[in-house]
Amino acid sequence: xxxxxxxxxxxxxxxxxxxxxxxxxxxxxxxxxxxxxxxxxxxxxxxxxxxxxxxxxxxxxxxxxxxxxxxxxxxxxxxxxxxxxxx
Numbered sequence: 001x002x003x004x005x006x007x008x009x010x011x012x013x014x015x016x017x018x019x020x021x022x023x024x025x026x027x028x029x030x031x032x033x034x035x036x037x038x039x040x041x042x043x044x045x046x047x048x049x050x051x052x053x054x055x056x057x058x059x060x061x062x063x064x065x066x067x068x069x070x071x072x073x074x075x076x077x078x079x080x081x082x083x084x085x086x087x
Contacts, residue, residue: 009037021046027055033063054082 010025021039038050047070054065063082068075 020049 009021009023012021012023014020015022019040021041022037023039024034024036027033027035033054033056035054036050036052037048039046040049041047050067050069052065052067054063056062057064060081061084063084065080065082067078067080069078070076
């Protein structure tokens with residue numbers, strides 16, 4: 001049986017240990033380098049639990065990584081700057 005929610009996600013895999021569905025993709029538009037998403041099945045639907053985007057900021061000459069995690073119904077956001085010289 002085809003799962004419509006999963007068919008729209010690029011590069012999907014199931015993590016049996018954490019019981020999550022994971023997906024990632026490459027960017028290519030306006031500096032986006034990659035994105036990552038983690039989902040759980042809740043009440044028969046896919047629920048986003050975590051997302052991560054990494055963009056390139058030309059002015060800073062650095063990568064900006066933004067991670068959002070759902071904890072107790074509240075989205076927690078963290079921003080990290082990854083400097084080119086640290087790679």
